[in-house]
Amino acid sequence: MSASITRAEVAKHNTEEDLWIIVDHKVYDLSEFVDAHPGGSVVLTQVAGQDATEAFYNLHRNEVLTNYKSLHIGTIEGEKPEVIEHKAGDLSTVPYGEPLWLTKQYYSPYFTDSHRTYQRAVREFVETHILPEARAAERDGTHISQELIDKMAANNFLACRLGPGKHMAGRTLLGGIKGEDFDYFHDMITSQEIARCNSRGFQDGNLAGMAIGLTAVHAWCENTELRERISKEVLSGKKKICLAVTEAFAGSDVAGLRTTAELSKDGSHYIVNGTKKWITNGVFCDYFVVACKSEKGYTVLLVERDENVDTKPIKTSYSPAAGTTYIEFNNVKVPKAHLLGPEHKGFQVVMSNFNHERWMMAGMVARWSRTALEECLKWAHQRIVFSKPLINQPVIRAKIARMITLVEANQAWLESVTYQMTKMSYAEQSKHLGGTIALLKNYSTRCAYEVADDATNIFGGRGITQTGMGWVVENFNRTNKFDAILGGTEEILADLGVRQAMRSMPNAKL
Ligand code: HEM
Numbered sequence: 001m002s003a004s005i006t007r008a009e010v011a012k013h014n015t016e017e018d019l020w021i022i023v024d025h026k027v028y029d030l031s032e033f034v035d036a037h038p039g040g041s042v043v044l045t046q047v048a049g050q051d052a053t054e055a056f057y058n059l060h061r062n063e064v065l066t067n068y069k070s071l072h073i074g075t076i077e078g079e080k081p082e083v084i085e086h087k088a089g090d091l092s093t094v095p096y097g098e099p100l101w102l103t104k105q106y107y108s109p110y111f112t113d114s115h116r117t118y119q120r121a122v123r124e125f126v127e128t129h130i131l132p133e134a135r136a137a138e139r140d141g142t143h144i145s146q147e148l149i150d151k152m153a154a155n156n157f158l159a160c161r162l163g164p165g166k167h168m169a170g171r172t173l174l175g176g177i178k179g180e181d182f183d184y185f186h187d188m189i190t191s192q193e194i195a196r197c198n199s200r201g202f203q204d205g206n207l208a209g210m211a212i213g214l215t216a217v218h219a220w221c222e223n224t225e226l227r228e229r230i231s232k233e234v235l236s237g238k239k240k241i242c243l244a245v246t247e248a249f250a251g252s253d254v255a256g257l258r259t260t261a262e263l264s265k266d267g268s269h270y271i272v273n274g275t276k277k278w279i280t281n282g283v284f285c286d287y288f289v290v291a292c293k294s295e296k297g298y299t300v301l302l303v304e305r306d307e308n309v310d311t312k313p314i315k316t317s318y319s320p321a322a323g324t325t326y327i328e329f330n331n332v333k334v335p336k337a338h339l340l341g342p343e344h345k346g347f348q349v350v351m352s353n354f355n356h357e358r359w360m361m362a363g364m365v366a367r368w369s370r371t372a373l374e375e376c377l378k379w380a381h382q383r384i385v386f387s388k389p390l391i392n393q394p395v396i397r398a399k400i401a402r403m404i405t406l407v408e409a410n411q412a413w414l415e416s417v418t419y420q421m422t423k424m425s426y427a428e429q430s431k432h433l434g435g436t437i438a439l440l441k442n443y444s445t446r447c448a449y450e451v452a453d454d455a456t457n458i459f460g461g462r463g464i465t466q467t468g469m470g471w472v473v474e475n476f477n478r479t480n481k482f483d484a485i486l487g488g489t490e491e492i493l494a495d496l497g498v499r500q501a502m503r504s505m506p507n508a509k510l
Pocket residue numbers: 021023028030037038039040043044047052055056059060061064065068071467468469
């Protein structure tokens with residue numbers, strides 16, 4: 001129970017040595033904090049003994065008050081705080097802050113109670129366990145902790161990252177959901193909630209390599225004993241795996257790969273030689289799903305780390321927390337049993353694996369765009385310029401209108417494609433949805449680019465500063481290009497989408 005304090009009492013504490021202020025009807029004793037205040041002591045002394053609510057919210061995020069709650073000594077007599085205090089798991093009540101299906105007054109044909117229960121539990125888990133580590137790692141560039149991996153494994157959250165499938169059988173998921181009931185809408189929720197840690201480098205560092213690498217082992221490893229062992233080791237968090245396709249020689253042009261896999265004379269193993277570049281999580285992985293050039297085409301192999309595998313971090317424009325890697329394979333011996341999919345036909349292994357990855361990325365970046373929109377709505381209401389809130393400027397409202405249309409259209413298309421996925425087999429998805437998902441990802445990243453651009457202008461200097469008011473928008477603006485490039489560039493995906501449509505074009509004339 002916090003003490004009840006009168007405004008007259010606060011007014012008496014008005015010097016640098018004895019300094020109280022009021023923010024949102026709450027009283028803070030800053031006497032001991034003045035010298036440590038990042039904004040300096042002068043500004044605090046200027047408001048000593050006064051209500052500094054407007055000045056505070058013009059310069060700080062509400063989370064600053066949570067981080068410094070030890071300074072809070074009471075509440076003004078007869079008054080109540082007005083600013084909403086976010087608790088882990090809460091839904092946003094900012095208009096468009098949540099997709100329509102999570103907004104109280106709206107309906108959706110797709111989501112059941114199971115999805116809603118799962119969403120609530122995942123959000124709470126992400127905000128309690130992932131978000132704090134994500135922010136710290138994003139700043140200092142450290143990789144994901146084993147402690148967090150263990151927590152995700154214990155809650156079967158690692159298994160959820162791979163989407164529906166046999167690996168979900170018998171598992172109990174967050175919210176008490178049965179693994180057997182997990183569908184592509186649960187899967188979509190997983191991606192969209194993870195993206196709410198607002199740290200794009202850590203988002204990938206959070207075992208994105210597993211989400212796109214283990215899927216290939218599950219789908220294509222014919223050796224049951226090996227498949228089950230790898231799956232168990234990775235989903236229990238004991239070992240880490242990533243997907244290694246791109247090279248300095250070949251990015252989106254997968255057919256240009258130069259890493260080679262040569263079968264030994266006795267046919268018992270392959271020898272792998274070559275390099276891979278931009279491999280997410282590679283520096284800390286034990287297993288690599290590697291696309292290689294072989295005698296008559298392309299062959300995908302599961303390579304285990306040994307002394308002939310060398311990994312080095314690559315510095316990119318997002319955080320080193322992602323573990324982006326340059327890999328060298330120097331005469332690495334890989335047992336024949338580690339073949340994934342048919343020998344020399346690895347192209348289809350790589351391509352079929354792409355759909356789920358691209359769809360996940362579309363969901364994540366769509367959620368990022370919505371977060372940026374919510375940040376702008378909050379900021380435009382709390383920022384006072386020319387003596388009135390920023391939202392009173394028509395030019396700002398026009399930008400926000402555009403953002404809303406992009407974010408809502410993006411989510412609606414995502415949900416519609418997700419519904420198709422719940423109805424189609426894996427083979428049907430590969431056949432009918434490859435092009436659509438490619439276009440969906442392309443659209444999502446174009447939306448993100450526009451939203452990030454406007455959001456940064458709305459935040460001004462704060463939108464280009466990594467700490468303080470604009471850190472979320474700064475991170476989004478700096479990193480949205482990762483989604484536009486990883487998993488297939490916008491240009492390649494747009495072209496793929498149209499070429500797939502051309503294949504089923506009837507002989508129709510105008
Ligand atoms: C409970 C009271 C306060 C706490 C705990 C606090 C804490 C902080 C923190 C952590 C920062 C670093 C930037 C950030 O993380 O947002 C900061 C910056 C700053 N603070 Fe405060 N502050 C308080 C009150 C105030 C008040 C009342 C004023 C002005 C009247 C003020 C003026 C500033 C300024 C000018 C900056 C630098 C902002 C910038 O670089 O954009 N602070 N404060």
